[in-house]
Amino acid sequence: MIILGIETSCDETACAILEEKNGSFSVLANIVSSQIALHSAWGGVVPNLAAREHLKNILPVINEALKKAKLSSSEIDLITVTNGPGLIPALLIGVETAKTLSYLWQKPLLGIHHIEGHIYANFIDSSTTLSLIRRGAGGEVKSASSARLAKAMAKRADKFPVLCLVVSGGHTQLIFMKKHLHYEIIGETQDDAVGEAFDKVARILGLGYPGGPAISATAEMAADKRGLNAEKRGLKKLSSEPAWQLPKLPRPMINSKDFNFSFSGLKTAVLYLVKKNEKLLSDKNFVSAVCQEFQQAVCDVLISKTIRAAKKYNPQTIMLAGGVSANTQLRQQLGASVKDELPHALYMIPDISYSVDNAVMIAVAGFFRYKSEKNKKGLRDNWKKLATSANLKLK
Ligand code: KG4
Ligand code: ZN
Secondary structure, eight states, X not given: OEEEEEEOSSSEEEXXXXXXXXXXXXXXXXXXXXXXXXXXXXXXXXXHHHHHHHHHHHHHHHHHHXXXXXOOGGGOOEEXXXXXXXXXXXXXXXXXXXXXXXXXXXXXXXXEEHHHHHHHGGGSOTTSOOOOEEEOTTOOEEEOOOSSBOOXXXXXXXXXXEEEXXXXXXXXXXXXXXXXXXXXEEEEBSSOOHHHHHHHHHHHTTOOSSHHHHHHHHHHHHHHHTTTTHHHHTOOOOXXXXXXXXXXXXXXXXXXXXXXXXXXXXXXXXXXXXXXXXXXXXXXHHHHHHHHHHHHHHHHHHHHHHHHHHHHHOOSEEEEESGXXXXXXXXXXXXXXXHHHOTTSEEEOOOGGXXXXXXXXXXXXXXXXXXXXXXXXXXXGHHHHOOOOTTOOOO
């Protein structure tokens, strides 16, 4: 079957077309029009600006996807769209467009939870990569993908139960899945989400938006300078130690017995550290050492709780999902801990190109939802009733 996915929950206008044959997928098109350049001037996403951009870009993005896939609307079997959670003005553009297309084309329509999409990004085979078609703030194409790609999936997992660590700009959760589409949230953040903490700390350090990639790149510098990766990268190790002490940050809730998280105190600790050492902010080595310590504090907490939860719940698979799953240290360190402490568990991470928001993940999740749907014919009428919710619950 051919599935068209739409995603507009935050600052990416995305459309993908996926072909499913006997449980394996080919990504026929994956178009992402990013608004990062627009929002970075404001230090974060401005909901109404995002909606205006989605409105401008949604039809060109869908057209581009159909063109790339060399398909006409009559060949689409199912339309899937993110209907929450997210920014309401942004979500509505995607949902109302999907409803209109469902009515006009007379195709079944399914609403997908954004986090379900992130989790199902793990079911796209990472051995096949798809270079995204990225568009700038003005909608221009920045790089093009080769068309037919990405075979695979079912063979990748289906090893349930699964324990999934979800880390994005709006969510930080440990989710236990007994089977497909079955979610039990066993822990979550009590305040800021991890991605939010990355973004806020980057703002404190003057590193721009989005903060995750900026902090991770700046932290790499510290590792290099202190010789951690120096040899590998052919760099010279610093000959003398810096005049300042290496920053030390807390690991909030690392020893709490539950599986919840808290990142707002960690962000405040960075703020106090910076206030105390304002003069050092012009020292790039100091800023990169702060980034490295912050990133390590985040990794320590996330990994320790995930491993502890796994020891209690005995999953067969550990998964990572959400935008922060693009973080190299988190991917590597969690993988190493799973190998050491849970040698029988399968470790799954999404391909980097499917870690951050995209519409392929919405189409993949849509396929599994469609398969489990008892009243498939009823989906034809979903254009009349599909609701959008900023706080949609995963169920
Ligand atoms: O899933 P996502 O694209 O959007 C939401 O659903 O929120 O996640 C975006 C978040 C941002 O906070 C961004 O800073 C973070 O993911 N992020 C990263 C990295 N790449 C993106 N955080 C840490 N390291 C990265 N490499
Ligand atoms: Zn997301």
